[in-house]
Amino acid sequence: MGKWRKRILGTAASVVALFVLYLIGSAVHLFPQLRNPFGETTTERSQPVVLKSIVDLSKYEAASGNFQVVVDISSSGILPSFLEGSDTMFIGVGSDNAYVDFSHLKGDAVQVSADRLTATLTLPHAQLDPAVLDVKQSYVFAQQQGLFTRLNSFLSGNPNSQQAVYELAQKKIEQAATSSEVKADAERNTRSMLVSLLQSLGFKTVTVTFV
Numbered sequence: 001m002g003k004w005r006k007r008i009l010g011t012a013a014s015v016v017a018l019f020v021l022y023l024i025g026s027a028v029h030l031f032p033q034l035r036n037p038f039g040e041t042t043t044e045r046s047q048p049v050v051l052k053s054i055v056d057l058s059k060y061e062a063a064s065g066n067f068q069v070v071v072d073i074s075s076s077g078i079l080p081s082f083l084e085g086s087d088t089m090f091i092g093v094g095s096d097n098a099y100v101d102f103s104h105l106k107g108d109a110v111q112v113s114a115d116r117l118t119a120t121l122t123l124p125h126a127q128l129d130p131a132v133l134d135v136k137q138s139y140v141f142a143q144q145q146g147l148f149t150r151l152n153s154f155l156s157g158n159p160n161s162q163q164a165v166y167e168l169a170q171k172k173i174e175q176a177a178t179s180s181e182v183k184a185d186a187e188r189n190t191r192s193m194l195v196s197l198l199q200s201l202g203f204k205t206v207t208v209t210f211v
Contacts, residue, residue, distance in 0.1 A: 050119065050198065051110040054102050060193070062126065062186035063098045069172040070141075071165055090162070092169025093137035096177035097129045098186035118205040119198050125210045126186035131173035133166055140165075 071090040101124055111120040140162070191208040198206045 050112060050201070051105065051107060053197075054110065054121070054194070055105050058103045059099050059101055060190055061097050061099045062189040062193075063182050064095055065098075065177050065180055065182040066093075066095050067131075067173045067176045067180075068093050069169055069176060071169045071172060073165055073168065087142075088140060088162075088165060089142040090165045090169060091139055091141050092133055092166075092173060094131050094133040094170065094173045096131040096173060096182065098126045098177075098182045099129065100124065100126050100186060100190045112203075117203060118207075119203045120207045120209070121194060122209050122211055123190070126183040126190070128174065128177055128183065131170050131177060133170045133173065135166070138166075138169065 069092045071088075071092055073088045073090070105123070109122050112118070187210050194208050195206045
């Protein structure tokens, strides 16, 4: 019995020594890491994660257009033009940005396949910000004012007031931006950005539709 007891104790000691050696090797990455049988398994749900990432972008400024417009404003009164009235030709220079709004996307805006290889996104069409007039680059090209009009401007204390011209130039820039390709460029750039983003996350096929 004594001999068997020594053998059992020796075997147990060897097993313990090997287990300790394995733990040390795992700690320094010499052996594969032991898995905790009681550890929790986390399952990624791609759709909410992807949707939240896109919504967090909020407003994506995707394109910008630079414009130059000509504004011609004339005003007249009951007196002859050399006495009353004005004729101003103004060159307005400014820009307008196009963006895609992600902030109101719903859960069905992003569809992800079960194998997490295909994603379909449905986004709103691009919109335009208010135009911005560059007052430093804009200028009066030509101006004629009647004698009384010039006198009235001088006496009013603001002879260089161009507010009406500025507002009209800004409106014309916005109209030019609406008729241009800025919004189409914004949607194309947004699609390219999202495809690159989702492909970097492992998706193979990404479809982006604007409605």
